[in-house]
Every structure is written in structure tokens, then in C-alpha cells.
Amino acid sequence: MADTISFLKPREAVLSRRAAIIADLTELLPPECLVHEARELVPFETDAFVSYRRLPLAVALPKTTAQVAAVMKYCHRYGIPVVPRGAGTSLSGGAIPQEDAVVLGLSKMSRILEVDYANRTATVQAGVTNLNISEAVGIDGFFYAPDPSSQLACTIGGNIGMNSGGAHCLKYGVTTNNLLGVKMVLVDGTVIELGGKHLDAAGYDLLGLVCGSEGQLGIVTEAVVRLIAKPEGARPVLFGFDTSEHAGACVADIIGSGIIPVAIEFMDKPAIEICEAFAHAGYPLDVEALLIVEVEGSEAEMEAMLKAIVEIAGRHGVKTVRESQSATEAALIWKGRKSAFGATGRIADYICMDGTVPLGKLSYVLNKTSEIVDRFGLRVANVFHAGDGNMHPLILFNANDPEDAARAEEAGNEILKLCVDAGGCLTGEHGVGIEKRDLMRHQYSEADLNQQMAVRYAFDEGWILNPSKVFPLDGRPAA
Amino acid sequence: MTLIPNSEADAAYIIRNAAGDGKKLALCGGNTRAGFGNSVEPAEMMNSTGLSGIVDYEPAEMVMTVKTGTPVAEIETALAANRQMMAFEPMDHRGVMGTLGEPTIGGVFAANVSGPRRFVSGAARDSLLGIRFINGRGEAIRAGGRVMKNVTGLDLVKLLAGSHGTLGFLTEVTFRVLPVPQTLETIVISGLDDAAAAKAMAAAMALPVEVSGAAHLPQTVRFRFLGGGLPEGEATVLRLEGLGASVSVRAEKLAAVMEAFGPVSRLGLEQSQTLWRQIRDVYPYSDGTLKPVWHVSIAPSAGHQLVAALRLETGVDAFYDWQGGLVWMRMEADPEAELVRRYIRALGGGHATLLRASDAARAGTQAFEPQPDAVAALSARVKQKLDPAGIFCPGKMG
Numbered sequence: 104m105a106d107t108i109s110f111l112k113p114r115e116a117v118l119s120r121r122a123a124i125i126a127d128l129t130e131l132l133p134p135e136c137l138v139h140e141a142r143e144l145v146p147f148e149t150d151a152f153v154s155y156r157r158l159p160l161a162v163a164l165p166k167t168t169a170q171v172a173a174v175m176k177y178c179h180r181y182g183i184p185v186v187p188r189g190a191g192t193s194l195s196g197g198a199i200p201q202e203d204a205v206v207l208g209l210s211k212m213s214r215i216l217e218v219d220y221a222n223r224t225a226t227v228q229a230g231v232t233n234l235n236i237s238e239a240v241g242i243d244g245f246f247y248a249p250d251p252s253s254q255l256a257c258t259i260g261g262n263i264g265m266n267s268g269g270a271h272c273l274k275y276g277v278t279t280n281n282l283l284g285v286k287m288v289l290v291d292g293t294v295i296e297l298g299g300k301h302l303d304a305a306g307y308d309l310l311g312l313v314c315g316s317e318g319q320l321g322i323v324t325e326a327v328v329r330l331i332a333k334p335e336g337a338r339p340v341l342f343g344f345d346t347s348e349h350a351g352a353c354v355a356d357i358i359g360s361g362i363i364p365v366a367i368e369f370m371d372k373p374a375i376e377i378c379e380a381f382a383h384a385g386y387p388l389d390v391e392a393l394l395i396v397e398v399e400g401s402e403a404e405m406e407a408m409l410k411a412i413v414e415i416a417g418r419h420g421v422k423t424v425r426e427s428q429s430a431t432e433a434a435l436i437w438k439g440r441k442s443a444f445g446a447t448g449r450i451a452d453y454i455c456m457d458g459t460v461p462l463g464k465l466s467y468v469l470n471k472t473s474e475i476v477d478r479f480g481l482r483v484a485n486v487f488h489a490g491d492g493n494m495h496p497l498i499l500f501n502a503n504d505p506e507d508a509a510r511a512e513e514a515g516n517e518i519l520k521l522c523v524d525a526g527g528c529l530t531g532e533h534g535v536g537i538e539k540r541d542l543m544r545h546q547y548s549e550a551d552l553n554q555q556m557a558v559r560y561a562f563d564e565g566w567i568l569n570p571s572k573v574f575p576l577d578g579r580p581a582a
Numbered sequence: 583m584t585l586i587p588n589s590e591a592d593a594a595y596i597i598r599n600a601a602g603d604g605k606k607l608a609l610c611g612g613n614t615r616a617g618f619g620n621s622v623e624p625a626e627m628m629n630s631t632g633l634s635g636i637v638d639y640e641p642a643e644m645v646m647t648v649k650t651g652t653p654v655a656e657i658e659t660a661l662a663a664n665r666q667m668m669a670f671e672p673m674d675h676r677g678v679m680g681t682l683g684e685p686t687i688g689g690v691f692a693a694n695v696s697g698p699r700r701f702v703s704g705a706a707r708d709s710l711l712g713i714r715f716i717n718g719r720g721e722a723i724r725a726g727g728r729v730m731k732n733v734t735g736l737d738l739v740k741l742l743a744g745s746h747g748t749l750g751f752l753t754e755v756t757f758r759v760l761p762v763p764q765t766l767e768t769i770v771i772s773g774l775d776d777a778a779a780a781k782a783m784a785a786a787m788a789l790p791v792e793v794s795g796a797a798h799l800p801q802t803v804r805f806r807f808l809g810g811g812l813p814e815g816e817a818t819v820l821r822l823e824g825l826g827a828s829v830s831v832r833a834e835k836l837a838a839v840m841e842a843f844g845p846v847s848r849l850g851l852e853q854s855q856t857l858w859r860q861i862r863d864v865y866p867y868s869d870g871t872l873k874p875v876w877h878v879s880i881a882p883s884a885g886h887q888l889v890a891a892l893r894l895e896t897g898v899d900a901f902y903d904w905q906g907g908l909v910w911m912r913m914e915a916d917p918e919a920e921l922v923r924r925y926i927r928a929l930g931g932g933h934a935t936l937l938r939a940s941d942a943a944r945a946g947t948q949a950f951e952p953q954p955d956a957v958a959a960l961s962a963r964v965k966q967k968l969d970p971a972g973i974f975c976p977g978k979m980g
Contacts, residue, residue: 221784221883222907244788266733277731279740280708293956300881302701302907303694305933305951306979307749307961311707311740315733335790359642361665361761362825401790401835404828459729462643491730531731539734546734550721554968555736561963573735 107512108196108537110157110571113203117160117183124183125161128205131173136211138162147188147206151253152196152538154454154508159186159200164208168286168294168324171207175322176292178205184567187318189230189261192253194455195536197265197317201571207322209260215239216325222300223330224283229260229323233267236328245330248275251532252444263323266315268532273490274365274399275331277532279314284327287313290563300327312558317534318569320562334399337365339436340409342416343390343423347371350392351466353419354489357396358462360415362408367490368395368440371469374447374484374497375439381446384439387423394489395440443486444497451482451499452508456515458522459493459531468525472496472518479514481507493531494522520545535573543575553580588632590714590722590753596628597751598720601971608975609747611651611689614674614681618937619746619978620949630688633753636660638728645711645728647756650688657687661759669760670706671697671858677868678875679938688752694744697862698795698821701882701904707743709758715742715750718969728756741964748975749968763823767833768795768849768857771840773815776800776886776902782843783905784883786820789839791832795821795858796905798886803866803901808857813847821858861903867912867938874917874939875910880932882907891925892918919947950979 117124125139138144139161148156160183165171178185184204191198200206212228218240219225225236225247233254236247250269251257257267263285268277275281284298297313298304313320344350347369354367370378370386370393379386386393394416398408413424427433447453460468469485476483476498487495496518500511519529519539523546529539543552556574560566566579585607587593600607606625610616613629630651638647641664648657654672661667672690676682689695691713696705712726725738742749771782779798786793799807799817807817820836822829837846849857867875880888885906892898897914911922917939926932933951936944953961958980966972 219881219883220788221780222881223784223787224881244790266737268731272731276704276708279737280704289956289960295954295956295960297957299931301879301932302904303696303705303744303879303933305879305935306953306957307964308694308707308740308744309957309960309964311743312737312964314740315737319736332788332790355642358644359761361764363760400792400828401831403831404825407825407827459731461640461645461729463640488731493729493731526727527729528727528732528734530734531729532733534733535735543735546727548724551724552735554717554721554723555725555738557967558736558738558741558964561960561967 110201117203136164150191150193150198157201159204159206162206164211166211171288172292179291189258190256192257194533195538197534197536224300226327246333249278264318265534270366281329285323286325288322335401337399338405339397341425341436342394342421343387344392347392347469348466349419355462356415364396365399366397369489371485374486377446378439382439382442452502453497453499456496457530457533458519460525460527464525475517479510585628586632594716594720611686612683614683614685622978623976644759650752654685665762666759667762669703671699673862678864712756714754715752717750765826766823766854768854769820770847771818771844772813773844779818780886780906791836793820794823798902806866872940874913875937877935877937878909884929885909917947
């Protein structure tokens, strides 16, 4: 277990009252909604950022907004930290608890409350999985656009917390662009609604502020999300290039040409090799970089767009062009990319970075990334959303070797600083969590951070909501 | 006297001093929405027109950084030279507000001004990637950045967008731009009443044809568009944009489905461009009067119900954008704020913003939708954290 990232010191006043707190929570929740036996708490000690673990004090799994409000009101009254949790798929440690915290899990609130096709909205509870929404409306020709890789498991509440993206965000935007309203429990248990089925919320854009706030401003229990009519078809094309510079320039040219593909995915040679060995997708092994570009629409539209895209690739010395003539071929092109994380996990432990850079800096940052990782004696595989500059270097290491793990963390930090210095940011879609918290000063000035924290205080004066996350632990202003 | 700082440092200096002296400042850009919002307590004007110019524009990356006092026209010209545009189609308020002046990009984002494409491509706030602003302490703050995906820290960018100069003085904005569609076409369905039009627009949006504009223009306003050139009867208009071949295929498909609702005709590129600009700028109510004009945001299927309910009780004229989710209403006499807002609540919620009215009518009307107590209290706390001395546009938003 790594230990370079620290947590706030547990509040003694809370730890010493553990038994009383559990007794009180028992009054507030039905028995099946409260977990407090040490053995049963283990599944909640971490999320997908598995290098760090902390056992929580208790886990509340409410079934209604009223129960969430009751728990919040109680925790607020006694200054007990609360760590919200969806499915626990955060890659940045956003859902990792701490010893004095009550985990507030939304997994029992997993109903789709209403689907309204006339207004193209779905009203859902926060614990509904991302994919559940698209599955529920798919038969009627609609879908919910943001598609994080973990969409089978991750919840809408978690997506809102992290403002999640996905491969198809190039065209449809991320969570914040597809969210119309929330029902939310404030820190003191007050229930508010922001937005609704109408397009712009009234007054200050608190909805926009809440989205991506990593559980620090309140607990979202319900959401109204936009539905979009499903395109008639989607078709990918695969390109292989001799250098990542050529691939990077091709991406910039496609974007600049006026065509907006739904996705442009990039893989470098190590990623191609790992995925091909696992998925046997027929990826070319004699290229340094691979792009998967997907377009949507009717047959005629896809033909026209693909023709233009293949021409652009030709101008950048493309070595391999594989078009898909059938659904099977299309699925095969995606199969390697979609198995990237799983395939990598079979050969080594890895941490997945999430910096975003301006498109013009893609190849520069890729080259520098290799240099950094080489210097630490580690390996890296790059597989990411190139269309929006959202890099995902996977740094491979051996988790059983603490020194190796520490090196991987350090290399990751250098890569993220590189992204910021190139004009980008620390995290494009995974969130800051604990992982990138101590790098925030690299991206923001003290005044910038203080302003963000001041706004955070407007929601949570006692700093009990997900308190160890996002902002560096030192230098937090007093209320 | 109007304060016109010509650097970010100047602006910070003025604001720091104002905060120290408790002097109120009314912030604006080109002031083309003069007369909008609640009447502000007496305050000195401070505008951004001294901060002007494109700082950085990378057409290949589809991102532009500009100082906030830059005229929208200058930006549109620079974008057009690269066949790019602002996807959210910012409205020009001069016609309806009867103002002169030059719209600035800072004003566009401060008011989150979005046009017809908003219901598919997002609002101004969705295109806004990063900002620099001076908070009420006189500190220069940066939020967001220049990349499309960015979840690093709290999203103060969204908070400042649409805050109408009450939270900070924007000095620089970075926003995403999009390629101009190769062509566009408009499908017109004629003769539908408001309720039938709502059904037709919902049906169109359920098709995989990527409609990028859906408006309904009842008889009373139809003559005002295209110099009276729209076909006989009410006009329900649907816009398609994109590559030439693709648009004509989609237009065929859409027209075939829409024929079940009413007679269908089609408008080509130039007429479509004019029509959607006129819809964007609320052309029918750019009438040189001070009759109250409401901007109502509501669930698309409820827009026409709101108007039908109001018609029984007061003089109101209306047309619809955003598939019915944006209702532009011109009242014959009084704003009738209570009535309007009561019906909006009864129809599932939304909000009404009074864009234009005589000074007398404005004095007695909350321009922005009153918020539930808990939300109002939260908003006030947020304002206090950005503008502790309460010097920016006091009273403007409530």
C-alpha cells in the first residue's frame, strides 16, 4: 500500500463516539441500510484507486432522499465527515473514506423514475448505472451520451460528482453538458432542486458548479438528464502511422476540417501490442501509432465523412487503413481499444493518468511522457481520447514492490505537471480526488484556490463533505 | 462618469479601492442590454471596452482566447475567415431592447446568451472553457483553462457565466468554436396550431436526423420573418445543417415524416440563414416599443400550454424556439409576473425572465425568477464569497 498521499487526521471527537454514532444511525435507517461490522466495511475501504485504503466508521446505504437528508442532518450536527459513494469506480480516490467518516452510498437508489420522450429527458435516482439509462431508452431510439469506460458499473451520481466524460464526448459533450437538473441534499439535510426539464436553470448556475464538485457541495439523490435520438449507424475506421507526430497532426487536421467525428481514439505501440495480444483484433503491429476514428449518421453521411477523413489521413502518410464493411468488422476494430485497461491489467499493475493538453501539443507531450517514464525505469502504454486532447498514459509497475509503486506515482506526477505546463490541466474526466490533490498548486495560484475553497465554504462551512479531497490539506483557509 | 480600465491590473486596482470605500460598481460590456435586470442601486458604471483584442486563436484547435471588451462582430469576422463560428449563436439584443452600443464577448458570457442551436449544442456556458476575472476583493482569478475536458477543481467558469456582472468583472474568456456547417436547409410545416406544432417538433427531435433548430412561428408573428416570405399559415420550422450530401438526405427523411402533420416546404441556404438570425434576435418584438417581453425557459412540451393558459387572462403574443422550451412572450400591457410565474410552476417548473419593460413596470417586477428560500440563501452565500463587500451590481439579480 502506498502512503505518499495523506488524509486528514481523523477527528478524535468522532472516533471516540463511534458506538454512539452507530446506535444513532440505527435509529435513522432500516437495518439493511447500515453497515458497521469491520468485516463488512472492507468492500468500502477503497475505490478503483486501489493503492490507498481506509476503513470508514460506518456505511449508510439509504433508499430515499428523506433518509439521505436524515443522515446528513445528523452528521452535520455532530461534525462527522461524510464520503459520498456511487459504484466506487473512481480512478482518483474520490470515494476512498477515512476512519472518522460515514460513507453515504447511493447504490440502493437505483430506479429510473420517469422517461419523457416528448421532452427527451430521463429522471433517475443517483444510483442508476450510466449504461442502465441508455439500455432503458435504446429500444425507443434514444440514448444517454456520456459513456465513461466504466459505464456498466458507474452511477449517474458518481458521474455528476466527477463530471465524467468518455470516448464519445467529442461530439456530445461531458456530463455537465447533458445534465438538466438535480435533487440534492445540502450538508445540513435541506433538500433543494436545481434545474428541471427546462434547459437553463434560473439564477446562478449552481447546477454547473455542483457537477464535477466531487461530493464536496452536497449529495445528489436524483437527476434529470438529456436523452438524444440514436444515430442510424456508426462506423469506425482504423489508421496506422509510422510516428505519433503523424497521427497527432492527422487528428488536428480532421478536427480543423469541419468534420466532427463522434470519437478519435489513439493508441501507441506498447498499447497496440498489449491489446492485440489480448483481443486479437487484427491491429497492425508494424506501426508506431494507431487511430480509431468513428463517424455517425446514415449510410450516405458516413460514406461522405469517411471518404474525407481517409483523404486527410493520406496527407499525413498513413501506413495502414482499415475500413469496416460490416458490424462484425466494426466491433473488431473497437474490441482491442475497449479491452485496453483489462488487457494491461493482465500483464502488470498500472496507474492511469488523465491530463488533458491542447491538440497541437499531443506529440510533444507523448514524447516527453516516454522520456519521463524511461528515466524512472518504467514502461508506459498510451491509449486515449485524442480528439479532445485527453491523455491516458498507463504507467506499468509492480504493486508488490513499494519502491516501484512510489516511482510510478512520481512519474505520474511529472507527467501531469507536463500536461499543465503544455497549456492543459491535471484531469480531464477522472477528477482530482486524493490522487491529484497535492498537484493543484501547479495548476492554480493561491488566489485561484482560495476562491474555489471560499465557494466550497458557502456550501459546507464545517468541511465535512468528502473533506480530504481536491484541495491541498495545508493552507485551507479558516471558515 | 464611466470607468473604463484598460488593463486587468487597472480593473483590479479600481475594484480594490471600491471595495475599501464601499463604493458600488455597475459592471457591463457594451451595455446593449441596458434596462434589463432589476434596477440597480445607484452605482458607478464600469465597462470592459478598454480590454479589447484577440489574445490567441488556434483554428486547428478550435479554441479562442479574447479580452472581454472585444466586440462580438470582430470575433465573428475572425472566425468566419477560418470558416468557424460560436456554436451557441449569441443573440444580438439591440433590436428588442432598443439600444445602440456594441455587443461585447464579455457581455455574451456574463449573460449566458444563447441562440436557437442551444437546445442541441449547449448554451454559451457550455462553450466557455476558461476565464479570468477580478473578484470583489480586487484579486485576479483564473478558472478553467483552454482544453475541452477539464474537471480540475470547482467549476467557477459555469458559476460566473450568467451571473450578469454580480460575482466578478470578467477580463478574459477562452471558448470553444466549431466549424461552420457546409450548408443548411429549413423544413417548414405550415398551418399547425401551437399544440400540434409541439407534437411535430417532438417527433422531429426523436428522429436520427440531427435537427439543429426547432421553432414555431404563429400567425401573429409569421409575417415579420423573411419579409413576409414564409408560406401561408403558421410556420413550424426545423433546421438541418452539415455536409451538403448529408443535409439533403436528412431533409428528405424529415420531410417525409413531417408530411403527416401538415404541408411541407423547404428553404435553402440564404433564406435559412436570414430566418434563423431573425428568430435568434427576436425579430417580431424588435418593435421600438417598451411592451414587456419575457424570456421563458420551460419543458418544451409545456411552452404552448403556458401561452394558452395566459391567453384566457391577459393580452399576450408569443412564439417558440428550442422545440417550445424557450417561449418569447410580448405582453400587451402589464408584465403580469405573478400570473406568468404561477402558470409556469403549475406546468412543472421553469423560469421567466423579464427582458424588457418600461421603467414603471420594471420597478414593480422581479426581473429574475424568485428562488425557493434554501436556494436563494445558498446563492447569497456564494455571492458573499466572491463579492464580500457587495459592490457588484447590487440588487440586479434579486
